[in-house]
Amino acid sequence: GAIQIPTVSFNPGEFNTTALAAFGEYIHKVFPTVFRTSFIQHEVVGEYSHLFTVQGSDPSLQPYMLLAHIDVVPAPDQGWEVPPFSGLERDGFIYGRGTLDNKNSVMAILQALELLLIRNYIPRRSFFIALGHDEEVSGAHGAQKISALLQARGVQLAFIVDEGSFILDGFIPSLKKPFAMVSVSEKGSLNLMLEVNKTPGHSSAPPKETSIGILAAAVSRLEQTPMPNMFGSGPLKMTLQQLANEFSFPANVIFNNLWLFWPIVSRLMEREDITNALVRTTTAVTMFNAGIKVNVIPPVAQATVNFRIHPAQTVQEVLKLAKDIVVDDRVQFHVLESFEPLPVSPFDDQALGYQLIRQTIQSVFPEINIVAPGTCIAQTDSRHYTNLTTGIYRFNPVYLQPQDFRSIHGINERISVQAYETQVKFIFEFIQNADTEQRPVSHLHEL
Ligand SMILES: CC/C=C\C/C=C\C/C=C\C/C=C\C/C=C\C/C=C\CCC(=O)N[C@@H](Cc1ccccc1)C(=O)O
Ligand SMILES: [Zn+2]
Numbered sequence: 028g029a030i031q032i033p034t035v036s037f038n039p040g041e042f043n044t045t046a047l048a049a050f051g052e053y054i055h056k057v058f059p060t061v062f063r064t065s066f067i068q069h070e071v072v073g074e075y076s077h078l079f080t081v082q083g084s085d086p087s088l089q090p091y092m093l094l095a096h097i098d099v100v101p102a103p104d105q106g107w108e109v110p111p112f113s114g115l116e117r118d119g120f121i122y123g124r125g126t127l128d129n130k131n132s133v134m135a136i137l138q139a140l141e142l143l144l145i146r147n148y149i150p151r152r153s154f155f156i157a158l159g160h161d162e163e164v165s166g167a168h169g170a171q172k173i174s175a176l177l178q179a180r181g182v183q184l185a186f187i188v189d190e191g192s193f194i195l196d197g198f199i200p201s202l203k204k205p206f207a208m209v210s211v212s213e214k215g216s217l218n219l220m221l222e223v224n225k226t227p228g229h230s231s232a233p234p235k236e237t238s239i240g241i242l243a244a245a246v247s248r249l250e251q252t253p254m255p256n257m258f259g260s261g262p263l264k265m266t267l268q269q270l271a272n273e274f275s276f277p278a279n280v281i282f283n284n285l286w287l288f289w290p291i292v293s294r295l296m297e298r299e300d301i302t303n304a305l306v307r308t309t310t311a312v313t314m315f316n317a318g319i320k321v322n323v324i325p326p327v328a329q330a331t332v333n334f335r336i337h338p339a340q341t342v343q344e345v346l347k348l349a350k351d352i353v354v355d356d357r358v359q360f361h362v363l364e365s366f367e368p369l370p371v372s373p374f375d376d377q378a379l380g381y382q383l384i385r386q387t388i389q390s391v392f393p394e395i396n397i398v399a400p401g402t403c404i405a406q407t408d409s410r411h412y413t414n415l416t417t418g419i420y421r422f423n424p425v426y427l428q429p430q431d432f433r434s435i436h437g438i439n440e441r442i443s444v445q446a447y448e449t450q451v452k453f454i455f456e457f458i459q460n461a462d463t464e465q466r467p468v469s470h471l472h473e474l
């Protein structure tokens with residue numbers, strides 16, 4: 028039902044408002060207990076986002092927050108085996124836009140809460156559920172407003188759990204088993220518009236270089252000159268050390284001795300697009316506009332470059348690096364939008380949010396014996412909540428293979444019915460685990 032409502036975000040401020048309103052009505056209809064429970068307050072923020080405040084019975088416990096978003100990216104029918112807004116089930120899979128990003132989380136959170144309430148469960152620790160409606164176009168109207176509202180109320184959170192990572196299966200060829208990656212940081216971004224202006228004229232007597240040629244050369248230099256490899260800074264080294272014994276020979280020896288082999292490993296990481304995204308600021312030329320007519324020398328050429336900034340770099344550093352690569356003063360640089368990478372959230376034995384996620388993974392996925400900290404290569408709504416907590420964890424309790432990763436924002440996005448049920452189970456247990464006395468937990472791989 029949730030997949031059938033096309034809550035598409037097109038551009039900042041440009042949403043399917045009819046669908047967003049219908050989605051609000053839909054969750055009222057399918058989760059009646061959540062909406063009529065006296066200790067749960069429901070508020071609509073920024074017209075279409077939802078904030079639930081679940082008042083726990085023990086006010087001495089610091090609250091936490093579960094995040095998800097109800098909007099999705101557009102999905103033209105072309106290439107889909109099943110229409111993207113049909114929500115049809117085929118061979119045990121629910122197909123459709125949002126099944127992995129991120130209506131699975133929206134529905135699993137509410138469904139787990141509904142089930143707990145039906146069983147008369149009363150949480151001890153208060154928690155919030157924030158469902159943004161414009162995550163796919165920056166979160167300015169949803170997450171940012173909820174964050175400001177909670178800050179004005181003086182709320183400070185123990186931690187936040189959002190989308191942004193999975194149980195990864197098959198992303199590293201020599202890794203024998205899947206592992207759970209909990210992202211404790213998130214890359215930043217810089218959207219840079221490069222512009223070249225030239226005097227227009229008749230194409231029969233062209234200048235040696237047109238605005239298009241100059242800009243194309245600049246963009247090509249950016250593509251051909253990757254930003255520096257930052258392997259060794261950030262949580263990646265820790266991720267690989269935790270995974271070391273899971274690799275087959277000789278990779279296990281290499282990953283167990285990063286002090287010696289780091290130059291090889293840092294090069295290895297560059298080979299695949301996804302692992303390359305973990306070791307450096309990436310450069311993606313995403314838009315190129317120029318030319319007005321076949322026989323007119325183009326007056327202006329513009330290109331937009333989307334950099335995803337490694338947690339060990341800043342927006343200013345990347346801007347300077349980009350200018351140093353282009354080295355052409357005919358090219359103007361305009362910063363359209365930027366966001367610094369997020370700090371690394373604690374993931375030690377005392378980090379409540381991280382330990383609760385780890386504990387719940389061990390219980391719901393007993394076959395997973397590695398839970399490792401990682402970096403989210405995309406951006407999430409959680410970036411708007413750094414004012415409320417230092418503990419931000421991005422984890423979807425769902426198995427993800429490389430072809431599933433490509434389906435996110437792509438075609439044939441799907442989730443198995445069993446995976447969705449397991450996600451509900453995970454949140455059902457997580458909420459209860461957050462209410463129990465926390466003792467330091469032993470690490471499974473050390474047992
Ligand atoms: C050692 C580790 C080895 C292997 C693992 C490597 C990588 C991880 C593999 C898979 C990726 C796992 C997680 C997911 C990444 C993305 C999906 C989750 C969230 C996507 C959120 C998103 O798309 N956000 C937008 C937000 C945005 C919208 C508009 C303007 C700016 C930002 C985005 O980032 O574009
Ligand atoms: Zn998402």
Ligand SMILES: [Zn+2]
Binds near residue numbers: 100163
């Ligand atoms: Zn998305």
